[in-house]
Amino acid sequence: MEAEEEGAGTMIEDIYSNGGVEKRTKPIISSEQMDVEAYASLYSGRTKITRLLFIADQCGNQSMQLEALRMAYDEIKKGENTQLFREVVQKIDGRLGPAYRMDQAWADNVDRRAEQRKEKLENELNSYRTNLIKESIRMGYNDFGDFYYAHGALGDAFKNYVRTRDYCTTSKHIIQMCLNAILVSIEMGQFTHVNSYVSKAEQTPDALDPVTVAKLRCAAGLAHLDGKKYKLAARKFLETGPELGNNYTEVIAPQDVATYGGLCALASFDRTELKNKVIDNLNFRNFLELVPEVRELIHDFYSSHYASCLEYLENLKANLLLDIHLYDHVETLYNQIRHKALIQYTHPFVSVDLRMMASAFKTSVAGLEKELEALITDNQIQARIDSHNKILYARHADQRNATFQRVLQTGSEFDRDVRAMLLRANLLKHEYNLRAARKM
Amino acid sequence: MESIEALIAHIQGLSASVEDISHLHNLLKLAEESLQSVAPRLSSFLGQLDPAKHSLGYLYILEAYTSAPIAREHPSEFLVSISTFISSCLAEQIRLAPDKFVSVCKRFKDQVLLLQEPLRGIAPMRTAVQKLQSSPEHLTALHPDFLLLCLLEKSYKTGLGILKEDIFEIDQPRDFFLYCYYGGMICIGQKQFRKAMELLHNVVTAPMPTTNAIAIEAYKKYCLVSLILNGQFSTTLPKYTSSVAQRSLKNFCQPYVDLAYSYSSGKISELESCIEINKEKFESDNNLGLVKQVVSSLYKRNIQRLTQTYLTLSLQDIANTVQLNTPKEAEMHVLRMIQDGEIFATINQKDGMVSFHEDPEQYKTCEMIEHIDSSIQRIMTLSKKLSAVDELISCDPAYLAKAGRERQRFDFDDFDTVPQKFNL
Numbered sequence A: 001m002e003a004e005e006e007g008a009g010t011m012i013e014d015i016y017s018n019g020g021v022e023k024r025t026k027p028i029i030s031s032e033q034m035d036v037e038a039y040a041s042l043y044s045g046r047t048k049i050t051r052l053l054f055i056a057d058q059c060g061n062q063s064m065q066l067e068a069l070r071m072a073y074d075e076i077k078k079g080e081n082t083q084l085f086r087e088v089v090q091k092i093d094g095r096l097g098p099a100y101r102m103d104q105a106w107a108d109n110v111d112r113r114a115e116q117r118k119e120k121l122e123n124e125l126n127s128y129r130t131n132l133i134k135e136s137i138r139m140g141y142n143d144f145g146d147f148y149y150a151h152g153a154l155g156d157a158f159k160n161y162v163r164t165r166d167y168c169t170t171s172k173h174i175i176q177m178c179l180n181a182i183l184v185s186i187e188m189g190q191f192t193h194v195n196s197y198v199s200k201a202e203q204t205p206d207a208l209d210p211v212t213v214a215k216l217r218c219a220a221g222l223a224h225l226d227g228k229k230y231k232l233a234a235r236k237f238l239e240t241g242p243e244l245g246n247n248y249t250e251v252i253a254p255q256d257v258a259t260y261g262g263l264c265a266l267a268s269f270d271r272t273e274l275k276n277k278v279i280d281n282l283n284f285r286n287f288l289e290l291v292p293e294v295r296e297l298i299h300d301f302y303s304s305h306y307a308s309c310l311e312y313l314e315n316l317k318a319n320l321l322l323d324i325h326l327y328d329h330v331e332t333l334y335n336q337i338r339h340k341a342l343i344q345y346t347h348p349f350v351s352v353d354l355r356m357m358a359s360a361f362k363t364s365v366a367g368l369e370k371e372l373e374a375l376i377t378d379n380q381i382q383a384r385i386d387s388h389n390k391i392l393y394a395r396h397a398d399q400r401n402a403t404f405q406r407v408l409q410t411g412s413e414f415d416r417d418v419r420a421m422l423l424r425a426n427l428l429k430h431e432y433n434l435r436a437a438r439k440m
Numbered sequence B: 001m002e003s004i005e006a007l008i009a010h011i012q013g014l015s016a017s018v019e020d021i022s023h024l025h026n027l028l029k030l031a032e033e034s035l036q037s038v039a040p041r042l043s044s045f046l047g048q049l050d051p052a053k054h055s056l057g058y059l060y061i062l063e064a065y066t067s068a069p070i071a072r073e074h075p076s077e078f079l080v081s082i083s084t085f086i087s088s089c090l091a092e093q094i095r096l097a098p099d100k101f102v103s104v105c106k107r108f109k110d111q112v113l114l115l116q117e118p119l120r121g122i123a124p125m126r127t128a129v130q131k132l133q134s135s136p137e138h139l140t141a142l143h144p145d146f147l148l149l150c151l152l153e154k155s156y157k158t159g160l161g162i163l164k165e166d167i168f169e170i171d172q173p174r175d176f177f178l179y180c181y182y183g184g185m186i187c188i189g190q191k192q193f194r195k196a197m198e199l200l201h202n203v204v205t206a207p208m209p210t211t212n213a214i215a216i217e218a219y220k221k222y223c224l225v226s227l228i229l230n231g232q233f234s235t236t237l238p239k240y241t242s243s244v245a246q247r248s249l250k251n252f253c254q255p256y257v258d259l260a261y262s263y264s265s266g267k268i269s270e271l272e273s274c275i276e277i278n279k280e281k282f283e284s285d286n287n288l289g290l291v292k293q294v295v296s297s298l299y300k301r302n303i304q305r306l307t308q309t310y311l312t313l314s315l316q317d318i319a320n321t322v323q324l325n326t327p328k329e330a331e332m333h334v335l336r337m338i339q340d341g342e343i344f345a346t347i348n349q350k351d352g353m354v355s356f357h358e359d360p361e362q363y364k365t366c367e368m369i370e371h372i373d374s375s376i377q378r379i380m381t382l383s384k385k386l387s388a389v390d391e392l393i394s395c396d397p398a399y400l401a402k403a404g405r406e407r408q409r410f411d412f413d414d415f416d417t418v419p420q421k422f423n424l
Helices: A007-019 A036-040 A046-056 A062-078 A082-093 A106-130 A133-149 A154-167 A171-189 A189-201 A210-226 A232-241 A255-266 A272-279 A282-290 A292-302 A306-320 A329-347 A354-360 A365-377 A399-439 B004-013 B018-037 B038-045 B056-066 B069-073 B075-088 B100-117 B118-132 B145-155 B156-163 B174-191 B193-205 B211-232 B243-252 B254-264 B268-277 B279-284 B288-309 B313-321 B327-339 B367-396 B397-423
Strands: A351-353 A383-386 A392-395 B310-314 B346-350 B353-356
Touching: A007 A189, A036 A046, A036 A062, A036 B145, A046 A062, A046 A082, A062 A082, A082 A106, A082 B254, A106 A133, A106 A383, A133 A154, A133 A171, A133 B243, A154 A171, A154 A365, A171 A189, A171 A210, A171 B243, A210 A232, A210 A255, A232 A255, A255 A272, A255 A282, A255 A292, A255 A306, A255 A329, A272 A292, A282 A292, A282 B145, A282 B211, A292 A306, A329 A354, A351 A354, A351 B004, A354 A365, A354 A392, A365 A383, A365 B288, A383 B288, A399 B174, A399 B193, A399 B367, B004 B018, B004 B056, B018 B038, B018 B056, B018 B327, B038 B056, B056 B075, B056 B100, B075 B100, B075 B118, B100 B145, B118 B145, B145 B174, B156 B174, B174 B193, B174 B211, B193 B211, B193 B243, B211 B243, B211 B254, B243 B254, B254 B268, B254 B288, B254 B397, B268 B279, B268 B288, B279 B288, B288 B313, B288 B327, B310 B313, B313 B327, B327 B346, B353 B397, B367 B397
Parallel strands: A383 B310
Antiparallel strands: A351 A392, A383 A392, B310 B353, B346 B353
């Protein structure tokens, strides 16, 4: 609020600086294409492959697509997932030359080894089970889970990880079980499981180490994000400790924490919350340093430089749409942020010149009018538009009149309802009488 | 033959005091069958009686007489004789035999309808209703017939007079359904949509063991009136509605539900295409006129919404946003709404601009205070009535027997298990 409560003179200057020539000399990021290699290097394990494949599906750009597929191919070759391998080869379809064709020998080899390993694991597990050694059974199921996970059978992996639960003896085991289950559920997109295992892990009696706490926060944040609960998601991401570092690259990179958390916070927090929980949050500042664009746009938003904030957002959009977790929510988040910006802009004023406002938001007056109309209809802005002079006037509801109106309305509703109720009661009574008469 | 003459003599002699009349009533009940058998000859005896003095006897003989087909041969005389009887009879006497009175009046109504002169029936039926009512809260079997005649004659104002009385006591559910349905239609005719909605709501939510045609037709109109009045319609009925109505009513009225859905989009074009598709159905239901009012209400609602968002707006913009063809049309709509007090605005014809104002009502005038005061009074009487009815029901033996039986069973389960265990 303090920015708005400054003298009116500086405020107006600010508005002009928004709309007019950009005075500040900071580099605005161009909408350059995503560097797939740099992006992929942030992740490890299966998520790296799925993210690459997602980019290949979504980008709609031949060279980028092939680049992503090539890296996915290389990555899969390091692992044992033949199913995924076949899919990728099919997608490449020979476009990357002979080095990236179907390597049948490799696939067969891997499959054969997998069969053998599975047999071995089964034998081991059976012997453990006959001996009833709890810890060994747990390890056996865990190995099975790892095995299935590596081969891409996520459902089986999840089942086996969860089975270890009965054989957990220490809270460390429970946490391991939960983390494994969370990892697999995120891969499967089953975010309800994620939620329940996060809370299970948080309930363990022993104090958790900071890395685990950070991991759990991230997982919970992702689950909330998926459920479109942006405010809760923002809180979880903001609570994530800096210990996360590069320890959870099989799920999320610290850059993502900054982006997800920042955008969700912008879309759902009010000004004080934004200031206290985001801008003044030392932990989160570390994350924001990794993605300077997001940091800048949050600061711009807070200091009411909406034009440059929206410009940053527009530039980021193309890349965000390639993010496997965020792409579904980009539009909603952007809309919410834009609405917030509009609402905040109008909030302190009694009257606003629409032309000035339109230039601050880099849009046309007519377009702005439509947006404002929608917000007013939704009762998000209490104002009315003077379309003739292009001015927005704040509207102050007359509480006395509104109360009178409501009282009269409630009275007549009560009147109507009670009369209808008495009538119904009489009808019921009548029917009851009829039935009694028939019995006699 | 003699017995009838004797009966006439009894009627003449026993019509003065209350005891005499109840004695006479018994005699008449006994003579009912013999009266039926000689029905065609009864007209001559009617002349010997004075309807104002011997109302009960007159009623019995008139009823027997009118049941014979011969009475229909001179419809005009028939109507005159009944209407004079209705206007001159004594209310206390005819209330002793309400069935007879109702059946005479119904024959009267049928005859009026046959002659297609509903106007002739309105005044006598109104008197009949008033005479038959034990109190203004009493819904008689003649209410629906009276309203029907008003509807056919399009004399809605006369009908409204009866509808103003709040009814509470009901003889027959069917009368109640018809009363509310016809009443709703009369209110629609007078554009009193609030009252119409209330009446139709009563039909739709009334307890009913099976669906009936009246409820279905009422539901259709309820849907349309709700759109006109509130701009929305929800297919979920309140919880107290009978389960039959909740489940099946909307299945019979799909076109209307579709209409409500397209209305909620706020787009005239969508609404009109929906009407076009279902036009025949609306026409066969005789609801097309009401459907057209729904369309114009959407225009109004869209303009009203603009007053929430704009202080000034050009007529051209109004025409564009509410999908009217020309600014001229928009001006007409706005003008009419200003006249009807639905919006507060001024039109500036020079610039083609409309400026919207806030509601000038400040709730400070004497009239407003009086209005509020009367509302408070009304609600106070109503809540007194409510607690009286509540008391009455909690003393009602039928209710107590039912409620008590259930309570007992509950108590039995609750307390008897423990001693049983000890017994084992």
